[in-house]
Amino acid sequence: MQVLSRIGTRVDSSYLDRKRIYMVNIIAIICVIPSFSFSVLNFIEDRFYLSLINFLTGVTYITVILLQYYHQHQKAKALLIGSSYILFSISRLFYRNGGEYFLVSTLIVSMLLYDNIRFLIFGSIIIISTILMIYAFPITNYFNFPVPQERAIYNITSSLIFMVVAVVFFKHVMFHDKKQIELQRLKLEEMNIEKEKIFSIIAHDMRAPLVNTSIIVDIFEENTINKKNMSDFITQLKKQINDQNKVLESILAWSSNRIKGVSSALTNVSIYDLTTEILKDFHIHYTRKRINFNINIDKEIFILADFEHLKIILRNIISNAIKFSYPDTQIKIYTTQDSKKSHVHIEDIGVGIDMSKFDASFKRIKSRSLGTSNEPGSGIGLLFCKELAELNNGQITIKSTPKKGSIFTLSFPLVYRKIDDAPTDDTIVQNKALFV
Template sequence: MCSLIFVACAAVILFPQPPLLGSPVPKEQAYVNMIVGIMLIVGVVTYFKSIQRNYQREVEKQRQALFSLNKDKEKMFSILAHDIRSPMATLENLLQVFHQDLLTANERVETIGLLKNQVSQLGSVIDNLLRWSVRGMQGIQTLPVVFVLQPLFREILQFFDLLIRQKQLTIHINVPERLALVADYDQTAVILRNLLSNAVKFSKTGGRITITAVDRVNEIDILIKDEGMGMDDRRINMLFTSSQFSSRGTAGERGFGLGLILCAEFTRLNGGTIHVNSKPNKGSTFTVSLPKGEI
C-alpha cells in the first residue's frame, strides 16, 4: 500500500491531470503525499524488521536452552557411567575369582558376603542416581537442603569398601558429628564420591587417606588427602577445564577424565569453591568449600 501511494504521487507529478477531469492536484500536495508514503514505507519495514529480530532472539534463546539441556543430559549420563563402573568392575573381579575356583571354603563364605554387600550398594546407588536423573529431566537443578555431613561420608566409603580392602588402605575421618551443609544432597554426593574415588584410585597399596572437615564462619572446608601418585603443575591446570585427560590408577584402574569437571561445576552451582594442592609422588589434597548449614 505504501508503494502504491508513492507510485500514485509520482504519477500525479510526472503526468499532470487533464483539465477535463477537474482541477489538478497541487504539486506541493503531491510532494507532501510522497514524503508521507516514504515515511510509511520506512515505518512498516522497521516494524516488520523488529518482529523478525524478536523471532530471531526467541529462536536463539530456544537453541541455547536446547544446547544447555543436551549438555546437562551428557553430564548426567557421565555421572551414571562413572558411579556404576567401579562396583561393576568389583563384581566382575569377584565373579572371576569364583569362576576360577581359587577360594577356600572360608574365603568363599567371606566373598559371598562381600558380593551381597556390593550388589546391595550398587542397587542403592542406581536407585539414587535414577531418582536424581528423573528430577533432572528438564536439566540439572540445584535444590539446597540442610543435611549432616558425617553420615554421607560413611555411606560413600561403603561404596568403595572392597577397593579399600584390596589396596589395604587406612581411612581417617575427622568430621564432627553435627557438622552440616546447606547444599544439594545428590550433587554433594557426586562431588565427594568422585574425589574419594580418585583418592582410592591413585593411592598406593598400604597408603592412607585422610578426610577432614573444618568449620568456618559461613562455610565448611572439606579436605580429602591421599599419599599417592600426585600431579605436576601442568596436570593441575587442566583438572577443572574442558581439556579432559584420563590416567590409570596405581592398580591399573581406568577413568574418563570427566569426574573433576563435574565436581567443579556442581561446587559452583552450590555456591562453593574447589582447589587442589599436589606434588608428584607426594599425594594430593582436594579442598571443597560449601555453605554451612545449621541443624
C-alpha cells in the same frame, strides 16, 4: 489494533512468519479507511476514475484481511503486492498523485515479505522499470484534472513515512529473531552439556558396583574359596547387587530431576554419615590396592547442601583419590572449621596434579586417564564438581605436588545440627534458623 494485527496467526507459526502476518494485517487495516475516504473525496471532486481506483484499493485491503483470516497467507501477500503495483501505477500515470513513491513502498514491502530471490529480482525489475517509464514518458492527457499539489505532497510524505516504519519494524524483527536463535542455540548447548554430565555420572557411579560384582564373580570362577567362605561371598555378592540397584535408582531420579529442571533441595547433610556410606561402595577398590583410610570427621558437623550434589562431589573426589594413590599408602579424610565455613579435606599420597594445568581442569570436562593400577578415570572432571559446589554456596580448592599427592578441600557455609553448639557470631546465627 493489536487484536486485529494477529488475525490469521497460528500457535505453530514460526516467529518470522507471525511477524510477516502482522505486517500484512497492519498495512491492510491502516490503509482501508484512507482508501475509502479518498474515494469519496475524489468522487465529490469529479475524479470518477480515481475514485474508482481508491474504492478498489479499499476493497482489496478488506479482501487481504479476509484471506489472512482463513490462513491464505500466500494469496494475501500476492494480492497486496500485485494490486498495489497495478493501482498505484495507474493512479500515478493519469493523476500525478505521487504514486511512484507508493511503488517504492511496494518494492520494500515485497522484499520484506518474500524470501525467493528470483521473485524479488523479477518484481524489482518490473517496479523500477515502471517508475522509469513514468518519468521518461509522462502522460499529459489525463482522464480528469490532476490531484492538487498538496494532496500529492501528502501521498509522498505518507509513503516515505511508511518506508521508514516498515524498514525499522522488520529490522527490529530480524534483530529479535537473531536473539531468539542465539538463545535457542545457547539452550541446546546447555542441554548437551547437561546430558554429557548426566552420562558421565551414570558411567562413574555405576562402575564401582559393577567392578565389585565382577571381582566377586572372578573369585568364584577361579575356585579359590572354600565352602566355609562361600556363604560370606554370596552374601557380599547379594549386597553388591542391592547396592548397584540403589545407585541406579538414585542416578535415574537425580537425572530425571535435572532434565525436568527441578531446582536443588538443600538439606543439612552429615559429612560423617555420607563419607562412611561412600567408602562402603569403594571397599573392594581400596583394599585391593592395600590403601588405608584415616577418618577424622566431627560427627556434629553438617553441611547445608543438596544431598545428591554433595554425594556426587565426594564420590568423585574419593574415587579419584583411590585411583591415583600409590598402593600401600594412606588416604586421610578430615574436617576443619573457621568462623564462617566448614572444610572437608581429602588427602592422598599419589601421582598428584601439575598445578600449572589446574586452570585447564576447570574449563572442560576432564579427559579419561588411568590410575596407578590402570583404573579408568571417571570422565567427570573437576569442572562438574566445581559447578555443583558453587550451586550449593561452596567451593573446591586443591593443593597438589606431582608424584607426592593432593589435598582436595570442600568448603561450605558453617552450620550446626544442634543450636546449643552454635557460636554466637552474627554470621552463624543467621544459619541457625534453618534448623529450628
